[in-house]
Amino acid sequence: MLKSTVGIERAASVLKLLGDKTRLTMVAILKQRECCVCEFLEVFDMSQPSISQHLRKLKDLGLVKEERRGQWIYYSLNSQSDLYGLIEDVLVHVPVQTEKIKQIEKSNPTLRCGC
Amino acid sequence: MLKSTVGIERAASVLKLLGDKTRLTMVAILKQRECCVCEFLEVFDMSQPSISQHLRKLKDLGLVKEERRGQWIYYSLNSQSDLYGLIEDVLVHVPVQTEKIKQIEKSNPTLRCGC
């Protein structure tokens, strides 16, 4: 695994972003699976704009990528970022978000009908 | 190396603390060498109370230990903490603070006379 160093200022910015429970959970989820906003909406007890704003911060630092697919915008971890190694190493110490993933897959918000 | 997981809430608190340039630098320095407040005072451009307050936050979470030795109080990383593994893995991505260490050793604030 690559362990390049990233400048103390830049490192501090990432850690500040990850130092919020919501964003840390988002990133942990994204390590397992890409998600769209409406999926995050299922597992976080907050408004849609709040979720969008958290994702924006992650995107502004280049930690996540977004990709529009029809009416949904999918977010995923940006493994090309020079910060990806740091994130991976942090996530090793964070519990896997299996419960949240199940919750997302159970509610399946991107399927409107049950077919 | 031990890689135990630490609860997402607790992980977020550590990362929030490390998400400040001053504290991240402090921790990076402490990885190399224990320090007293007056030594930190040499390398950070801020008041003594600010430094004490940053150290207090690190201590409140158990990241650092303090030990009084005469009139000085020395701070060091608490390798007994369940968070130590996380900190170590973060520090791998942060540049070594050789310049600051040199600065401390050059000014040598705990020696009053030159003898």
Place this chain on the structure above:
DNA sequence: TTAATATATAAGCATATAATTATATTGTTT
């Protein structure tokens, strides 16, 4: 015991942060 040094705590203040509600934008479906 008085003065000096090292550190901690308290109070105050300016800025940053994370949430909310309201509204705009973009794409889809009819």
Place this chain on the structure above:
DNA sequence: AAACAATATAATTATATGCTTATATATTAA
């Protein structure tokens, strides 16, 4: 084109944060 759905942005607000100055505490030295 009109209505709807998903997401983003803007404005506002309450709280948290990080700094400063002033003061307290503890240790050492004269």
